[in-house]
Amino acid sequence: MRFWYSGEMTxxxxxQDPLARTFQAEIREISRDRRELVLDRTLFYPEGGGQPGDRGTLQGFAVTNTRKDHDGKILHILESPLPEYMPEHRPDYTPDDTPRRTGESISEGTILTGELDWDHRFDYMQQHTGQHLLSGALFRIARANTVSVHQGAEITTIEIDLQTLPRETLEAVEDEVNHQIRLDAPVRTFTVDQRELEHYPLRRPTSRTGTIRLVEIEGIDRVACGGVHLPRTGLLNLVQTVGHETIRNRLRLSFKIGNRALRDYRERHREITRSAALLSCHPRDLPHRIEAGQRELQDLRRELRLRTEALARHILGAADSPETPRELLLEKEPEELLKALAEEACTDRRRRIILVNRCGGEALWAIVVGEDHPFPQEELRRKVLAPLGAKGGGKAPLWRGVLPEASPERIRTMTRAFLDLWP
Structure with a gap:
């Protein structure tokens, strides 16, 4: 298949060969900033149809992306401007043994050797081919039409025109796709004239006209598509479902496809095995051990809360008369104790107390003024908090917050200012 632009052709x-990795091509155009090249032939696929553009090298110069411009020209985007001449540090050979002497000029007509970033290309061929299998299986098994597709760096998502899908149906789709992978079916691409489309029923109608490129996995899927695919389904290895969510009243399904699925399986297996070893159990017993641990943790937290509340009652009960304004200073105590002390202090209508818990460079504070006393909100803000830059707030009978740069002197200044409200 050839594509024409400006009287020339790329x-x-x-x-022609989706598994080819290297090629030679002639430069046809160089942009003014020498960052974009147009070649007479290329293995670099330009981004489109949800598939990102290829990257790699041209004569060793890094290609970071490939895309089409508004005229349909395929642009090879370089990481840095193409030099006028071959740099001296470059070796006097290329992968195909064509000499490239240092000092040789680089201009229109120069022959370059291109090499794909193969891991990147192969990954997205797996994503694109796997998406065809999944969309075909979703249509056949669940009568779900694919609305949109996104081939991300970590997962591929397929949005379908259903709001829900039973778990059993989704598992049947996954099983069917992996069965087709094991069959190693050929992935065929060919072109037809739009007038011939009636002889080629498509999973999804196309609005394209003229010559149309079709991708067919016999008995599985046939659709108009301009992407680059694997030649056989067996190269996909594995497809697995990893998530789903409802968005815009449609279901978005997330998949790991190809080598991504194998890596994900390996990582999950490693982490599950490690977690089971930490809990001294077989991996299959891991959910039960986690549930038991969660129940035990809840019981311990409940017991800790009750003991903290009892300690707070004891501390406040051992103090002087609650009618006397006082301070209570703590050092590096759990935040739960300060909270319990504040809540216990609120139960006595006569209480007027400032609680401060110094932890490192700052301190947490709580101020309680019981209902038997007017709550001096404005005075607290103006005389106690503002001079020290203390942050916080609340409503009667409790205010709380944080004191930055909580040196003993600053804490003493804050507590003295509070006590001075009741001379």
């Missing part, structure tokens, strides 16, 4: 090598 040969789409990526359609």
């Amino acid at each position: 040969e789409h090598l990526f359609y």
Whole structure:
């Protein structure tokens, strides 16, 4: 298949042999900033159809992306401007043994050797081909139409025109796709004229006209598509469902496809095995051990809360008469104790107390003024908090917050200011 632009043509090598990794091409155009190249032929697929553009190298110069411009030209985007001449540090050979002497000029007509970033290309061929299998299986098994697709760096998502999908149905779709992978079915691409489309029923109608490129996995899926795919389904290895969510009244399904699925399985297996070893159990017993641990933790937290509340009652009960304004200073105590002390202090209508818990460079504070006394909100803000830059607030009978730069002197200044409200 050839593509014409400006009276010239760029040969789409990526359609002819999707597994090819290197090629030679002639420079046809160089942009003014020498950051974009147009070649007479290329293996670099330009981004489109949800598939990102290829990257790699041209004569060793890094290509960070490939895309089409508004005229349809395939642009190879370089990481840095192409030099006028071959740099001296470059070796006097290329992967295909074509000499490239240092000092040789680089201009239109120069032949370059291109090499794909193969891991990147192969990954997205797996994503694109796997998406075809999944969309085909979703249509056949669940009568779900694919509305949109996103091939991300970690997962591929497929949005369908249903709001829900039973777990058993989704598992049947996954099983069917992995069965088709094991069959190693051929993935065929061919072009037809739009007038011939009636002889090729498509899973999804197309609005394209003229010559249309079709991708077919016999008995599984057939759709108009301009992406780059694997030649056989067996190269997918594995597909697994990893999540789902409802968005815009449609269901979005998330998948790990190909090598991503294998890596995810390996990582999950490693973490599950490690977690089971920490709990001294078999991996299959891990959910039960976690549930038992959660129940035990809840019981311990409940017991700790009751003991903290009892300690707070004891501390406040051992103090002087609650009618006397007082201070209570703590050092590096749990935040739960300060909270319990404040809540216990609120139960006595006569109480007027400032509680401060110094932890490192700051201190947490709580102020309680019982209902038997007017709550001096404005005075607290103006005389106690503002001079020291203390942050916080609340409503009667409790205010609380934080005191930055909580040196003993600053804490003493704060508590003295509070006690001075009742001379």
